[in-house]
Amino acid sequence: MIVIETTAAVGPGFGDAGHWWDVAVPATGDTDALAQAYAHYLTMAARQSLIN
Amino acid sequence: MTGQDMNATIRLTAAQAMVRWLSVQRTDDGARFIDGVWAIFGHGNVAGLGQALHGIGDALPTWRGQNEQTMAHAAIAFAKGHGRRRAQAVTASIGPGSTNMVTAAALAHVNRLPVLFIAGDVFASRRPDPVLQQVEGFGDGTVSANDCFRPVVRYFDRITRPEHLLTALPRAMRVMTDPAECGPVCLAFCQDVQAEAYDWPEAFFAPRIWHIRRPAPDADELARAVDLIKAAKAPVIVCGGGVIHSGAEQALADFATRHAIPVIETQAGKSALPQAHPMNFGAAGVDGSAAANRAAAGADLILAIGTRLQDFTTGSRTLFDAPLIGINVQPHDAAKHGAVTLVADARVALQALTDALGDLRFAPDTDPRAAWLAAVDAHCAAPAGDGLPTDAQVIGAVQRAAPDGIAMCAAGTMPGALKLLWQAAQGGYHMEYGYSCMGYEIAGAMGLALARPDRQVLCFVGDGSYMMANSELATAVMRRIPFTVILTDNRGYGCINRLQVGCGGVPFNNMYADCNVEAQPQIDFVAHAGSMGAHAVKAPPSPICRPRSRPPAPAIFRR
Structure with missing residues (x-):
């Protein structure tokens, strides 16, 4: 076993890699960061194709 | 076998019969389908099943683990590593040992992987009720802790009489070797029944080979899929785990090469093609490569092969803007996203498609793939x-x-x-x-x-x-x-x-x-x-x- 200390600050994605993931964001809260995240959530959720 | 032999019986406990039967269920190449049994014993499985496993010895080996859930993880990884062509069993006692396995059962269920859970259960006779670790239902005398398995296995049975094994065991094997229904099985084995003797037909223990079928596509479904592909300008293949379960890796490599169709990968389908394959554009979706997601977004037809289309693959349904063909041995998966269905084994379906498509070739832009791989090296x-x-x-x-x-x-x-x-x-x-x-x-x-x-x-x-x-x-x-x-x-x-x-x-x-x-x-x-x-x-x-x-x-x- 090789134990390596790593940084948690940086995720694996970079550049144009990756895509949106639907994780439900609270509709109300106390911070601007949350309000911005919720606005982005609504924008992306509206793009979902729900056809089955 | 003569009529007289057909009537011959052998007296065994139910547990002895179970392990003897499992030891002679074979794969195409002669290996035991159930490789062996991970076991942690408690009062619910030590006397009956424990004695039987000791008795069968190397014909169905027993291994001790440290935790029921993680023993099952090992068994599931073994099955996945074998492309579902072999499996292992896991046994635990009637209480926390068995409920510890429920999470692992769910894991196998989601991933469509075979594993046999032999969960000790309460007394069928109910004589000592409540036995140690028995979960008592006030309003239902038939409930035990093992009912927790029901939503997370493909087949559940409670063995309350020895002769139930005559039907339960073949049903268990059928599910684990069925490419469409494949998944975990739970046989909840009442502890008194494990120890009960019964006169079994000797013929029940004759070695049996379980062939994993390869369903061919319906002619009309195939024709519709071929027409859609011929009409497309920029199709993309989503390679799911079903490609590996089918053993269709080379078939996919040949198909993608011959028709020049980019392949993007799910978590379960990754490495069906090596990354070095010229048509492998890398991972799809939330954790997808720039090249793969670009190809997916620009596609006018998605060939979803052997995939559940989990949210990570589809960008939670925002990545694809094209109709789908669902190529899958399981109709439930083939029909997702309103796809045109092609219900078939992946390898057979790819061969049938390529036979119909002939030399049809597309012209994907491969520059993004090369740029992506260079960027990965630097990153x-x-x-x-x-x-x-x-x-x-x-x-x-x-x-x-x-x-x-x-x-x-x-x-x-x-x-x-x-x-x-x-x-x-x-x-x-x-x-x-x-x-x-x-x-x-x-x-x-x-x-x-x-x-x-x-x-x-x-x-x-x-x-x-x-x-x-x-x-x-x-x-x-x-x-x-x-x-x-x-x-x-x-x-x-x-x-x-x-x-x-x-x-x-x-x-x-x-x-x-x-x-x-x-x-x-x-x-x-x-x-x-x-x-x-x-x-x-x-x-x-x-x-x-x-x-x-x-x-x-x-x-x-x-x-």
């Missing part, structure tokens, strides 16, 4: 500074050291990072990302190493997942099952912390620094693994990320 290069390395840099170091190994993982940062960045050799990837179960990794690596002794198993695990379940490391040491663990310690649940912040939250209860603890932990993982007999080393940040000239020694045990 995963050894760090120049002295700071802690990123997960990408660790992946790069392991990639350079062991390019032909099988990278495996289940939860945390590494599954997405590996799907995105690991440049797999053919068959060089094993990810449990249907259930993404923390604690799968160590035990799963053991099961995978049992299935694939020809390959170096590279178990990536974060500190969080390691802390959730690690004790099968001791089992691997005892059984001398070699694999290499790469433990990345970022002092908490780094992946979910980033998600928490990304969702507008504040860092809370994920990293140790953000938890309600009186003292920050200083967990010595080297000492911990060493105490179980594993050889462990701590890598200084910079040297581990430098390119090496040869692989690290595999799974080194203390000598």
Whole structure:
């Protein structure tokens, strides 16, 4: 076993890699960061194709 | 067999009959389908099943693990490593032992992988009710703890009479060897019935071969799929785990090459094609490559082969803007996203499609693929500074050291990072990302190493997942099952912390620094693994990320 200390600050994605993931964001809260995240959530959720 | 022989019987306990029958169920190539039985005994399985397993000996070997859930993880990884062509059984006693296995049953259920759970159960006779560990239902006398398995297995049966095995066992095998219904089975085995004698037909124990069928496509479905492909300008293939379960890797490689169709990968389908295949554009979706997602977004037809179309593959249904053809042996999956269905075995379907398409070739733009792979190399290069390395840099170091190994993982940062960045050799990837179960990794690596002794198993695990379940490391040491663990310690649940912040939250209860603890932990993982007999080393940040000239020694045990 090789134990390596790593940084948690940086995720694996970079550049144009990756895509949106639907994780439900609270509709109300106390911070601007949350309000911005919720606005982005609504924008992306509206793009979902729900056809089955 | 003569009429007289057909009537011959043999007197065995129900448990003895179960293990004898399992020992003669064979694969096409003559191997036991159920390789053996992981067992932790309690009063619910030690006397009946324990005696039977001891008696059958090497004809159906028994292995002791440390935890019922993680024993099952090993069994599931074994089945996945064998492409569902072989499996293992797991047995536990009637209470916490069996409910410990429920999470693993769900894992196998989601991933469509075979495993046989033999869960001890309460007395069928009800004589000692309530027996130790019996969950009593006030309003239902038939309920036991094992009813928790019902939603998470493909077949459930409670054996309350010995002769139930005459139907239950063949049904169990049929489910585990059915390519469309494949998944876990639970036989809840009442402890008094295990020990009860019965006169069994000798013919019941005749060796039997279980052939895994390859359903051919319906002619009309095939014709509709062919018409759609011929009308397309820029189709893209989504390669799911069903390609591997079908053994269709080479068929897909040939199909993609002949027709020049880009292939993008799911977690379960990754490494069906090596990353080096010219049509492999890499991972799809949330943790997808720039080249793959660009191809997917620009496609005018998606060929979804052997995939559940999990949200990570589809960008939670925002990535594809094209109609789908669902090529799947399971109609439930084939019809998702309103797809035009092509219900068939993947290998047979690909051959049928290519027979109809002839020399049809598309002209995908392959420049983004080349640019993406160059960018991955740069992103995963050894760090120049002295700071802690990123997960990408660790992946790069392991990639350079062991390019032909099988990278495996289940939860945390590494599954997405590996799907995105690991440049797999053919068959060089094993990810449990249907259930993404923390604690799968160590035990799963053991099961995978049992299935694939020809390959170096590279178990990536974060500190969080390691802390959730690690004790099968001791089992691997005892059984001398070699694999290499790469433990990345970022002092908490780094992946979910980033998600928490990304969702507008504040860092809370994920990293140790953000938890309600009186003292920050200083967990010595080297000492911990060493105490179980594993050889462990701590890598200084910079040297581990430098390119090496040869692989690290595999799974080194203390000598």
